[in-house]
Amino acid sequence: MLGQLLIPFATLLALASSYVVNNGTKCYIYPESLTHFGQPVDDTPSVVQAFELCGTNGTVIFTNHTFHIDQVMNTTNLANCDVEIQGELLWSTNVPYWLSHSINVGLQNQSTAWLFGGTNVTMTGGGSFNGNGQTWYTENRNNSNQPGRPISITFFNATNLFVDSISFIQPQFWATFVTYCTNVTMTNIYVNATSNDGSLTDNTDGSDTWNSRDIYMANWTVQNGDDCIAAKGNTTNLHVKNATCIGGAGMTIGSVGQYPTMPDYNEDTLFEDVRVIDSYDGGYIKTWQGVYQSATGNGDGGGGGSGIIRNITFRNFHVTNVDLPIQISQCIYSETLGADTCDTSKMNISDVTFENFTGTSKYNIAASLHCADVHHCPGVYFKNVNITSVNATLGLPLYNTTLQEEVYQCANIVNQNTTSGIPCNHWAPDNYGQAPSANVQ
Ligand SMILES: *[C@@H]1O[C@H](CO)[C@@H](O)[C@H](O)[C@H]1NC(C)=O
Ligand SMILES: *[C@@H]1O[C@H](CO)[C@@H](O)[C@H](O)[C@H]1NC(C)=O
Ligand SMILES: *[C@@H]1O[C@H](CO)[C@@H](O)[C@H](O)[C@H]1NC(C)=O
Ligand SMILES: *[C@@H]1O[C@H](CO)[C@@H](O)[C@H](O)[C@H]1NC(C)=O
Ligand SMILES: *[C@@H]1O[C@H](CO)[C@@H](O)[C@H](O)[C@H]1NC(C)=O
Ligand SMILES: *[C@@H]1O[C@H](CO)[C@@H](O)[C@H](O)[C@H]1NC(C)=O
Ligand SMILES: *[C@@H]1O[C@H](CO)[C@@H](O)[C@H](O)[C@H]1NC(C)=O
Ligand SMILES: *[C@@H]1O[C@H](CO)[C@@H](O)[C@H](O)[C@H]1NC(C)=O
Numbered sequence: 001m002l003g004q005l006l007i008p009f010a011t012l013l014a015l016a017s018s019y020v021v022n023n024g025t026k027c028y029i030y031p032e033s034l035t036h037f038g039q040p041v042d043d044t045p046s047v048v049q050a051f052e053l054c055g056t057n058g059t060v061i062f063t064n065h066t067f068h069i070d071q072v073m074n075t076t077n078l079a080n081c082d083v084e085i086q087g088e089l090l091w092s093t094n095v096p097y098w099l100s101h102s103i104n105v106g107l108q109n110q111s112t113a114w115l116f117g118g119t120n121v122t123m124t125g126g127g128s129f130n131g132n133g134q135t136w137y138t139e140n141r142n143n144s145n146q147p148g149r150p151i152s153i154t155f156f157n158a159t160n161l162f163v164d165s166i167s168f169i170q171p172q173f174w175a176t177f178v179t180y181c182t183n184v185t186m187t188n189i190y191v192n193a194t195s196n197d198g199s200l201t202d203n204t205d206g207s208d209t210w211n212s213r214d215i216y217m218a219n220w221t222v223q224n225g226d227d228c229i230a231a232k233g234n235t236t237n238l239h240v241k242n243a244t245c246i247g248g249a250g251m252t253i254g255s256v257g258q259y260p261t262m263p264d265y266n267e268d269t270l271f272e273d274v275r276v277i278d279s280y281d282g283g284y285i286k287t288w289q290g291v292y293q294s295a296t297g298n299g300d301g302g303g304g305g306s307g308i309i310r311n312i313t314f315r316n317f318h319v320t321n322v323d324l325p326i327q328i329s330q331c332i333y334s335e336t337l338g339a340d341t342c343d344t345s346k347m348n349i350s351d352v353t354f355e356n357f358t359g360t361s362k363y364n365i366a367a368s369l370h371c372a373d374v375h376h377c378p379g380v381y382f383k384n385v386n387i388t389s390v391n392a393t394l395g396l397p398l399y400n401t402t403l404q405e406e407v408y409q410c411a412n413i414v415n416q417n418t419t420s421g422i423p424c425n426h427w428a429p430d431n432y433g434q435a436p437s438a439n440v441q
């Protein structure tokens with residue numbers, strides 16, 4: 001196939017063929033469909049070739065066309081490489097192929113369609129990733145993490161990575177994953193996973209970070225069905241600024257504490273200037289319980305992992321119609337155990353501030369904070385948290401409950417009734433799921 005060849009530009013004009021055009025340090029990629037009467041042809045070989053030619057000290061340009069991506073890609077170990085995405089990358093919906101070929105990323109049973117990394121790398125251009133996710137939302141309906149359902153792109157082993165002005169339309173699973181990276185900036189990012197057939201878009205996280213540090217994410221808009229941005233284990237110094245999160249699960253630390261042999265350390269994270277709309281959660285911390293459980297509501301087993309969550313700030317949040325605006329749970333997936341396991345968690349949480357929260361809760365509850373009895377949480381503070389239920393703002397009664405005041409549940413917070421600033425008025429239960437589905441009694 002011509003796409004496999006390196007074609008000099010002059011020849012190319014003559015052939016008017018599909019290609020990677022290599023001019024000096026620049027590689028321009030054009031889709032095969034241009035020379036196949038618009039018929040979709042796999043462009044993966046051209047993309048891989050462009051990175052082989054221009055992945056070190058070069059520039060890879062996806063011209064303003066639609067590229068068909070039918071195979072997994074591994075473009076790691078790039079160096080001083082600028083990637084410019086002008087057009088759209090459109091992933092195939094060959095579910096059996098992806099389920100058996102997606103590249104394992106080392107966390108849980110997750111895998112990815114594109115493994116991408118290197119040193120001094122940029123990805124910019126205003127173009128988009130289209131995961132053709134509807135196929136996945138329908139195929140994996142009512143299920144959770146599905147082994148092989150691919151993360152659109154995983155930034156792996158990247159140092160000094162700059163990603164700007166990229167859209168993720170209908171991601172197959174998580175839109176992005178940042179793992180084993182240092183010094184990552186991701187700005188002006190748009191993610192939209194919306195199902196058109198009534199199925200949910202579970203697991204379409206905007207981004208997850210793991211074993212990475214010094215990350216700045218700003219100007220994000222995410223409409224999805226799960227975490228907006230989630231800091232998973234060993235995330236240090238993540239700073240999220242200016243994000244709008246619609247329909248998902250808000251800003252998250254976790255879940256962590258899943259594996260007894262792999263402790264999780266999550267420190268120095270700041271989420272600020274965030275709007276959360278019609279979502280399950282606003283700002284929350286979720287850990288696994290301290291005892292191992294083989295089957296969970298998450299479709300995955302775990303628990304018993306130890307570690308530390310420290311110095312986390314959620315600041316300047318405006319929530320609109322959010323099921324549970326503020327939550328700390330230490331047994332997020334143990335509902336199915338039906339017993340008290342929250343108090344066993346081996347994850348130690350400390351120094352967490354929720355500051356300047358305004359807006360509306362969907363039910364009569366603003367916050368539920370349950371720390372493990374084996375390790376009460378010191379340094380948890382509320383500063384200027386003012387949330388009102390939607391019904392109360394409309395002057396309507398709160399149905400099916402005798403509690404007509406906004407509920408703030410606390411359990412095992414050090415100084416919860418003195419200096420914490422939390423207006424605790426109820427005990428936080430130890431069997432809370434990810435969000436309530438009715439007013440609390
Ligand atoms: C190749 O790049 C050089 C500058 O680096 C430019 O002058 C030249 O026009 C380019 N050639 C083509 C065919 O685009
Ligand atoms: C890339 O550029 C660096 C710095 O200019 C240089 O040291 C290195 O040899 C170059 N690598 C290649 C493969 O050209
Ligand atoms: C990805 O490619 C690199 C070479 O650049 C190789 O070392 C690595 O094993 C590959 N990873 C996977 C998961 O295929
Ligand atoms: C790609 O072309 C379309 C028109 O076909 C234009 O609207 C869009 O802005 C272009 N994108 C980029 C990144 O140049
Ligand atoms: C990355 O960029 C820094 C700063 O410009 C430079 O010192 C370093 O050599 C670059 N790394 C590589 C692998 O080229
Ligand atoms: C990670 O990147 C470094 C360059 O910074 C490279 O030397 C190393 O081989 C990479 N590791 C893997 C597993 O790809
Ligand atoms: C971090 O990455 C940015 C590119 O996003 C680069 O400009 C900066 O020099 C890097 N910082 C360090 C300390 O290398
Ligand atoms: C996401 O996509 C849906 C369907 O196309 C659209 O209705 C919605 O407005 C989009 N959300 C955002 C935030 O752009």
Ligand SMILES: *[C@@H]1O[C@H](CO)[C@@H](O)[C@H](O)[C@H]1NC(C)=O
Pocket residue numbers: 187188218219
């Ligand atoms: C965020 O968006 C605003 C408005 O477009 C822009 O002025 C600002 O530079 C952006 N911030 C970043 C970090 O890109």
Ligand SMILES: *[C@@H]1O[C@H](CO)[C@@H](O)[C@H](O)[C@H]1NC(C)=O
Pocket residue numbers: 188218219220221242243244
């Ligand atoms: C926040 O980000 C949005 C894009 O998501 C942008 O339109 C807006 O201007 C940004 N606001 C600021 C203050 O940078």
Ligand SMILES: *[C@@H]1O[C@H](CO)[C@@H](O)[C@H](O)[C@H]1NC(C)=O
Pocket residue numbers: 211233234261262263264265
């Ligand atoms: C976190 O990092 C520590 C070492 O600092 C390591 O022992 C542990 O396995 C890592 N945890 C995960 C979940 O990768």
Ligand SMILES: *[C@@H]1O[C@H](CO)[C@@H](O)[C@H](O)[C@H]1NC(C)=O
Pocket residue numbers: 237267268269270311
């Ligand atoms: C807490 O984290 C912030 C970054 O969010 C950092 O600036 C600050 O120094 C950290 N404080 C402590 C006491 O570690």
